[in-house]
Amino acid sequence: xxxxxxxxxxxxxxxxxxxxxxxxxxxxxxxxxxxxxxxxxxxxxxxxxxxxxxxxxxxxxxxxxxxxxxxxxxxxxxxxxxxxxxxxxxxxxxxxxxxxxxxxxxxxxxxxxxxxxxxxxxxxxxxxxxxxxxxxxxxxxxxxxxxxxxxxxxxxxxxxxxxxxxxxxxxxxxxxxxxxxxxxxxxxxxxxxxxxxxxxxxx
Amino acid sequence: xxxxxxxxxxxxxxxxxxxxxxxxxxxxxxxxxxxxxxxxxxxxxxxxxxxxxxxxxxxxxxxxxxxxxxxxxxxxxxxxxxxxxxxxxxxxxxxxxxxxxxxxxxxxxxxxxxxxxxxxxxxxxxxxxxxxxxxxxxxxxxxxxxxxxxxxxxxxxxxxxxxxxxxxxxxxxxxxxxxxxxxxxxxxxxxxxxxxxxxxxxx
Numbered sequence: 001x002x003x004x005x006x007x008x009x010x011x012x013x014x015x016x017x018x019x020x021x022x023x024x025x026x027x028x029x030x031x032x033x034x035x036x037x038x039x040x041x042x043x044x045x046x047x048x049x050x051x052x053x054x055x056x057x058x059x060x061x062x063x064x065x066x067x068x069x070x071x072x073x074x075x076x077x078x079x080x081x082x083x084x085x086x087x088x089x090x091x092x093x094x095x096x097x098x099x100x101x102x103x104x105x106x107x108x109x110x111x112x113x114x115x116x117x118x119x120x121x122x123x124x125x126x127x128x129x130x131x132x133x134x135x136x137x138x139x140x141x142x143x144x145x146x147x148x149x150x151x152x153x154x155x156x157x158x159x160x161x162x163x164x165x166x167x168x169x170x171x172x173x174x175x176x177x178x179x180x181x182x183x184x185x186x187x188x189x190x191x192x193x194x195x196x197x198x199x200x201x202x203x
Numbered sequence: 204x205x206x207x208x209x210x211x212x213x214x215x216x217x218x219x220x221x222x223x224x225x226x227x228x229x230x231x232x233x234x235x236x237x238x239x240x241x242x243x244x245x246x247x248x249x250x251x252x253x254x255x256x257x258x259x260x261x262x263x264x265x266x267x268x269x270x271x272x273x274x275x276x277x278x279x280x281x282x283x284x285x286x287x288x289x290x291x292x293x294x295x296x297x298x299x300x301x302x303x304x305x306x307x308x309x310x311x312x313x314x315x316x317x318x319x320x321x322x323x324x325x326x327x328x329x330x331x332x333x334x335x336x337x338x339x340x341x342x343x344x345x346x347x348x349x350x351x352x353x354x355x356x357x358x359x360x361x362x363x364x365x366x367x368x369x370x371x372x373x374x375x376x377x378x379x380x381x382x383x384x385x386x387x388x389x390x391x392x393x394x395x396x397x398x399x400x401x402x403x404x405x406x
Contacts, residue, residue: 009273011261015254021247023239029227035297036226037255038262038271044224045259051218052240052252058214059241068241070212094238 012038064135066111066128068093076108083107085142087135089161091115091149099147107145110135115153116160124160132161136168146174215241267338269314269331271296279311286310288345290338292364294318294352302350310348313338318356319363327363335364339371349377 012034019030037045061067062074069075076082076096086107090096091114099105112127135141144165148154162172177195179188188196215237222233240248264270265277272278279285279299289310293299294317302308315330338344347368351357365375380398382391391399 009262009271009277011254011257011273012271015258018251018254021251022236024232024235031297031300032227033225034258035271035295038258038296042259045255048221048224049252049255051214051221052248052255054214055218055237055241056245056248059212068212068215068238070214074212092238093241094234097234 061111065109066113066131067096067109068111081106084140086145087132087141087143088145088147089132090147091154091157095147095149107143112148112157115148115157117153117156127157129161129164133164136165136170141170143171143173146172150175150177264314268312269316269334270299270312271314284309287343289348290335290344290346291348291350292335293350294357294360298350298352310346315351315360318351318360320356320359327367330360332364332367336367339368339373344373346374346376349375353378353380 015034015037016027016030019025019033020027025033037048058070059068060070060072062069062072062077064073064077067074067076071078083106086105087110088099088105088107089110089112090099091112093111093113096109096111099109110128110132112129112132114122114127116122116124116127136144144161146158146161148157158174165172176199177192178199179185179192179196183192185193218237218240219230219233222228222236223230228236240251261273262271263273263275265272265275265280267276267280270277270279274281286309289308290313291302291308291310292313292315293302294315296314296316299312299314302312313331313335315332315335317325317330319325319327319330339347347364349361349364351360361377368375379402380395381402382388382395382399386395388396
C-alpha cells in the first residue's frame with residue numbers, strides 16, 4: 001500500500017501497513033486501528049505488542065494432538081478426565097473451541113492443520129497425517145470422529161482419513177448432518193434438507 | 204472476555220483479549236487474527252509488534268499544528284511550499300489524509316483532537332483551542348477554514364470557533380455543503396438537499 005503521498009509520519013504509515021497485512025483488515029480499518037493505538041494508554045498499546053511477542057515465543061504444537069499450546073503435552077492430552085479411546089479430528093486449532101464449548105465431548109483431539117486441497121497444492125503429506133497414524137498404533141483408540149467442515153475440501157479430507165483408518169479396525173464416525181438448531185425449513189438449502197431427510201430419526 | 208473455559212494456551216487467550224480491546228474487533232475476529240499471527244512467518248509477526256512499539260516511542264504531537272508526527276515541527280508545518288496564511292481546522296489527525304489526497308489544499312492545518320461534546324464531558328478546554336488562538340496572534344493567518352464533520356458535534360465546534368475567532372478580524376470559512384459527487388437525487392436526504400438548494404451556484 002502506497003501511503004507516501006500522504007504526509008503521515010513514517011512509524012504511523014508503517015503500522016498502518018502492518019495492520020493492513022492481516023486478513024480482513026482493509027486500509028481504512030488499518031488506519032483506524034493505528035490512530036486508536038496512538039491514543040490509547042501507553043501500557044495497553046505495549047501490552048498488545050508484548051502479547052504478539054509472547055505468542056511467538058511461547059506457542060508450540062502439542063507433540064501428541066498437534067494443537068497449539070504453551071506446554072507439551074497440551075492441557076487436554078495431559079488431562080486424566082478425558083476419554084483416551086476417542087479422537088476427534090479437526091482441520092484447525094480454532095475448530096476445537098466450539099467443540100469444547102458444548103461441554104459434551106470428553107475425548108481427545110487431533111489437529112490436521114489444514115485440509116486436502118489439490119488446488120492449493122495441499123496433499124496428505126502437508127497435513128499431520130503421519131502423527132495421526134502414529135497415535136492409532138496400539139489398541140487404546142476405539143473411535144475416530146471426523147469433524148472437518150461440511151464442504152468440498154472437508155469432505156475429501158474426511159474420505160481420505162476414512163480409507164486410511166478403515167483397515168485398522170477402528171470405528172470411524174463423523175458429525176451428523178441435518179438442520180441446525182433454530183433453522184427455518186423455508187430457507188434450508190437442498191443439500192442440508194436432503195441430509196436431514198436421509199438421517200431422519202425415530203422419536 | 205472470559206476465555207478460561209476453553210482450553211486455549213494462556214499466550215493465545217491473552218492475544219485474543221488484546222485484539223478484542225481494539226475498536227471494531229469482535230471476539231471472532233480477535234480469534235482469527237490471533238491464529239493468523241501464530242502461523243505467519245516469524246519476522247512478519249515480530250514486525251507488527253515492533254511497529255506498535257515504534258509508534259508509541261516515536262510519535263509526538265507537532266508543537267504548531269498538533270498533528271501526530273515523528274519530527275517537530277511536522278512535515279507540513281516545516282514545508283516552504285505551503286500557504287501559511289490559511290489554516291484548516293480538523294477534529295482528528297485522520298481527517299487530514301483525505302484533504303491532502305485532494306491535492307487542492309496548500310495551506311496549513313490545526314488538529315483539535317476531538318469535538319465539543321457536552322454529553323461526553325468534552326468542552327473547549329479538552330481540545331487544542333489555546334494552541335489555535337496562539338497561532339492566530341500576529342497577522343500571518345488570513346483565513347481559517349472549518350473542516351469539522353457535518354454532524355451535531357462538528358457543527359457545534361465550528362460555531363464555537365467562529366465566535367472565538369470572529370473578533371480577531373480573520374476570515375472564517377467552512378467546507379461547502381451540497382450533493383456529493385455521484386449522488387442520486389432520489390436518495391438524497393432532506394438536510395443535504397436543503398443545503399444544496401440554499402447554496403446553489405450560477406453556472
